Amino acid sequence: MNYDWNFSRLAPYTRAFASGTATTLTLTFWVVVLGTIVGVGLGLVLRRRAAIYAMYPIIDVIRAIPPLVLLLFFYFLLSRNVIGRTVDAYWVCVIGLSLNLAAFVADLVRAAVANVPASVIDAGLALGMRRHQVTRHVVLPHVARELLPSLTALYIGMLKLSSLASIINVRDVVYAAQTVIADISRSLEAWVIVGVIYVVLVLPATYGARRLERWSRRGSERRSA
Amino acid sequence: MNATIASPPTAGAPPALRVEKLRKTFGDHTVLRDISFELAQGEILGVIGPSGGGKTTLLRCLNLLEEPDSGALSYFGDLRVSVGSNDAPKSLPEETRTLVRRQVGLVFQNFNLWDERTVLENLTLGPTVVQRIAREHASAAAIELCDQFGLARYLSHRVWQLSGGQKQRVAIMRALIMNPRLLLLDEVTSALDPMLAAEVLNSIRDLRRQGRTMIVVTHHMEFASSLCDRLMFLDQGAIVQLDTPGSLKANPRTDTVKRFLEILRSTN
Numbered sequence: 001m002n003y004d005w006n007f008s009r010l011a012p013y014t015r016a017f018a019s020g021t022a023t024t025l026t027l028t029f030w031v032v033v034l035g036t037i038v039g040v041g042l043g044l045v046l047r048r049r050a051a052i053y054a055m056y057p058i059i060d061v062i063r064a065i066p067p068l069v070l071l072l073f074f075y076f077l078l079s080r081n082v083i084g085r086t087v088d089a090y091w092v093c094v095i096g097l098s099l100n101l102a103a104f105v106a107d108l109v110r111a112a113v114a115n116v117p118a119s120v121i122d123a124g125l126a127l128g129m130r131r132h133q134v135t136r137h138v139v140l141p142h143v144a145r146e147l148l149p150s151l152t153a154l155y156i157g158m159l160k161l162s163s164l165a166s167i168i169n170v171r172d173v174v175y176a177a178q179t180v181i182a183d184i185s186r187s188l189e190a191w192v193i194v195g196v197i198y199v200v201l202v203l204p205a206t207y208g209a210r211r212l213e214r215w216s217r218r219g220s221e222r223r224s225a
Numbered sequence: 226m227n228a229t230i231a232s233p234p235t236a237g238a239p240p241a242l243r244v245e246k247l248r249k250t251f252g253d254h255t256v257l258r259d260i261s262f263e264l265a266q267g268e269i270l271g272v273i274g275p276s277g278g279g280k281t282t283l284l285r286c287l288n289l290l291e292e293p294d295s296g297a298l299s300y301f302g303d304l305r306v307s308v309g310s311n312d313a314p315k316s317l318p319e320e321t322r323t324l325v326r327r328q329v330g331l332v333f334q335n336f337n338l339w340d341e342r343t344v345l346e347n348l349t350l351g352p353t354v355v356q357r358i359a360r361e362h363a364s365a366a367a368i369e370l371c372d373q374f375g376l377a378r379y380l381s382h383r384v385w386q387l388s389g390g391q392k393q394r395v396a397i398m399r400a401l402i403m404n405p406r407l408l409l410l411d412e413v414t415s416a417l418d419p420m421l422a423a424e425v426l427n428s429i430r431d432l433r434r435q436g437r438t439m440i441v442v443t444h445h446m447e448f449a450s451s452l453c454d455r456l457m458f459l460d461q462g463a464i465v466q467l468d469t470p471g472s473l474k475a476n477p478r479t480d481t482v483k484r485f486l487e488i489l490r491s492t493n
Contacts, residue, residue: 123337126288127351127403128327130319137354138339145341 007189013180020176021197023090027172028159030094035101035158036151042102043109044135055106062103068164071096075168093165101158108150112143149213156205160198173197239302241266241407241438242287247296248309249279249286249462256282257293258462264407264440266301269433271453271470272442275485279462280442281334284409287440288331289322300328301406327355330405334412336396340384344376344395347384351403363402370398374428390421394428401432408432410441446489450474458482 010017042059045051062070074096078087087095116139124134166175177190242264249257256279264270272280285291287298295309306321338347348367352358358366371377374394384392393413400408410429414422426448432439433452443449449456450470458466458473458481466478477483 119333119335119337120339122290122333123339123399124350125322126290126326126331126333126337127399128323128355129351130323133354137350142339142341 003188005189006186007193009184009186010180010189010193013176013183016176016179017173017193017197020171020173021201023170023175024159024162024165024172024197025201027090027093027097027162027165027170028155031097031101031158031162032155034094034098036105038098038102039105040109040140042106043113046106046110047113059103059106062099063107065100067097067100067161068167070100071164071168089168089170090165092168093162093170097158097161097164100161101154104154105151108147108154109143112146113139115146116142149209152205152209152212156202156209159201159205163198238266240264240299241268241301242440243297243299244287245297245299247283247286247298248294249282249291250294256462257286260296260462260464262457262464262467264438266438267436268455269437269439269441269453271449271456272440272459273444273446273449273456273485273489274459274465275481278460280459281411282462283459284331284411284440284442287407288329288409289317289325290331292317292322298325300325304328323355327403328405329407329409330400330403331409332393332396332400332411332413334415336384336389336392338384338392338396338399343381343383344371344387345380347395347399348402351399355403366402367398370402373431374398388421389417390424393417393421393425397425397428397432406438408437408439410439410443412442412444414443414445444489446486458485 042055046055065073071093074092075089076082078092078095080086120138120142121134124138125131129137162172163174165172166178169175173194177194180190181187240263244263245261247257247260248255260279260283262270272283274280282291286293289306293308297305297307297310299305304324306317306325308317339350342350345364345367348370349360349363352363352366353360368377368380371380374397376391376394376398379387379391384395387395397410397413413429414425417425422445426445429439429441429448430452441449441453453470455467456470456473457464458478460481466473466482468476473482474486477486
């Protein structure tokens with residue numbers, strides 16, 4: 001190999017990578033929070049037949065559009081030329097990725113709610129709970145347990161998808177690498193650093209997701225035994 | 226055949242339950258045909274009869290988990306529900322349904338517990354959500370009940386870790402902790418082996434000693450005879466006979482009742 005690896009040249013950019021990592025994490029946090037809230041809400045609404053006809057085409061369209069296209073669309077839509085004021089690129093990214101996540105979460109929640117056994121709901125109703133109390137205290141905890149492994153996988157996917165943010169000038173960890181490359185032309189070192197940062201962020205989440213899946217499956221197996 | 230037999234007289238107290246011409250259909254299938262009877266306060270009524278005769282649907286209608294097509298239900302003289310008449314609403318309002326369910330506890334044949342939760346959580350969710358009782362008070366009541374039912378050491382166990390008999394006792398406790406004025410028990414021993422069934426039956430006998438008003442669907446004839454004040458034989462959605470256990474056994478009104486009792490005797 002003729003390439004002269006030299007990571008010490010990247011030392012002055014430690015703060016830029018740290019700051020980019022923080023942006024990646026907060027961005028993912030907001031995407032996960034907003035995408036989950038909107039997705040769960042939509043998923044619960046989708047229990048009604050009218051909502052299925054009205055909402056499903058929209059959800060399907062959002063799911064069909066690649067996240068990068070969605071981001072670029074919102075980036076140019078939420079600008080001064082179109083809506084009279086420009087939304088910060090960070091929040092454009094939050095909106096775009098949240099919508100993408102919400103569309104997937106909604107479908108998961110709808111399917112999980114539809115599969116809640118009638119016996120679980122009857123038990124709450126027979127005690128005198130109102131419908132909304134059964135939904136909140138019985139159905140949602142049951143659904144959350146069933147969905148936890150799939151949701152965690154989606155969240156990990158969102159952490160990786162957040163790397164698209166640099167395309168619209170959000171100063172995430174990828175943006176930091178691009179700055180380094182522009183300044184000192186050390187592409188391989190910069191991308192290795194970015195790769196290591198993503199591995200450090202994603203691997204613990206992946207192992208956590210596997211544990212959650214085992215825990216969730218154990219309960220289900222015992223229930224059906 | 227329908228029968229309406231007055232319950233044993235109680236000193237001026239209104240009946241715990243008065244059922245008038247209760248009717249329920251699923252599609253073309255009529256499950257309950259103009260059922261009428263009364264239940265006195267403190268009385269225990271056993272419901273027996275062949276499978277598919279409408280026993281479970283009757284209990285679900287009394288708890289309003291199923292909405293009857295027509296008929297009237299009166300609970301303890303102060304809560305009356307009427308459906309299917311001209312002046313009655315097409316569908317019962319949620320307010321009425323929850324009001325009835327808070328007075329009428331239902332224990333399911335297959336437990337219907339929340340398996341992934343602990344025994345304590347199963348017991349305290351109802352009081353904290355429905356009656357808005359503070360969690361510590363609900364927990365204290367749950368611990369006391371578990372002591373009574375011999376399950377004190379299982380409070381923190383998840384339901385799926387329990388045996389069938391323990392699960393059914395938790396299901397009974399979950400209904401009891403709401404302090405219902407009327408308790409409905411739906412074949413609570415049918416999913417259990419004889420040893421586990423005996424545990425549950427003993428718990429139900431304890432409830433009789435406490436003066437609970439109950440309707441018990443069962444196939445245990447000896448248990449029903451010793452526990453219940455009256456027995457109702459339900460077949461094809463109609464009351465065939467409603468009598469004291471002694472009279473029902475001595476004078477079965479139809480061949481179906483007679484045959485059913487003989488089969489129960491030979492299998493119990």
